[in-house]
Amino acid sequence: MIVEERMRTYINSLDMGNTPFLEELEKEALAGRVPIIRKEMQSFLKMFLAATRPMKILEVGTAVGFSTLLMCEYGPENLKITTIENYEKRIPVAKENFRRAGRESQITLLEGDAGEILKELTGTFDMIFMDAAKGQYINWLPDVLRLMEEGSVLVSDNVLQEGDLIESHYLVERRNRTIYKRMREYLWQLTHSPILRTSVLPLGDGAAVSIKTGEQVL
Ligand code: SAM
DSSP states (O other): OOSOHHHHHHHHHTSOOOOHHHHHHHHHHHHTTOOOOOHHHHHHHHHHHHHHOOSEEEEEOOTTSHHHHHHHHHSOTTOEEEEEEOOTTHHHHHHHHHHHTTOGGGEEEEESOHHHHHHHOOSOEEEEEEOSOGGGHHHHHHHHHHTEEEEEEEEEESTTGGGGGGSOGGGSOHHHHHHHHHHHHHHHHHHHOTTEEEEEEOSTTOEEEEEEOSSOOO
């Protein structure tokens, strides 16, 4: 846990909640054990979308479309979202949720491995939301940077891994060691890149927010 439980509960209690449809979708996702963005990230995204008003978003990790639909709901009216998912069981559920929400025309769901799809994508996005395989963020970074222009923002979720990221190598389960090592490398790259300005926040499971400056930042 990154933020103490009582404080987290208090902060979340201040959020006014989402639309009834999103509340329902969140309940369904949680009941089905589908991992979706936490309350803290929901609240952050709502504020951030209002502040930055992106018109084109790329999301990596759709699951059943909860965060996609939250961004549609709280982003600008004509927002377009391209979202990537590779888990066959979740793809039809996401599609059905986009239909239920009446948002199909705003969303393009790309089915397959994000690593492969990111390589093929062209153009740029105003915002990229990374919420998929945490150990892969570092591998996907070159393509992610190519898909951003000056002023584009990158929001990376779950970057502090419940705080375990800074635990001793020996206290971390073997299968997580590589993921945490790669995530630390990813955060180092984000914070030391000459073309990014990044803040790492103890928000939810940890979030990194980066803006592409397009110039040498020292
Ligand atoms: N953003 C979603 C939300 O908040 O509603 C939750 C996304 S969930 C945390 C991560 C998703 O990324 C999973 O559904 C998983 O199948 C997908 N994923 C993981 N690795 C992937 C990959 N290499 N390519 C595409 N999708 C991937």
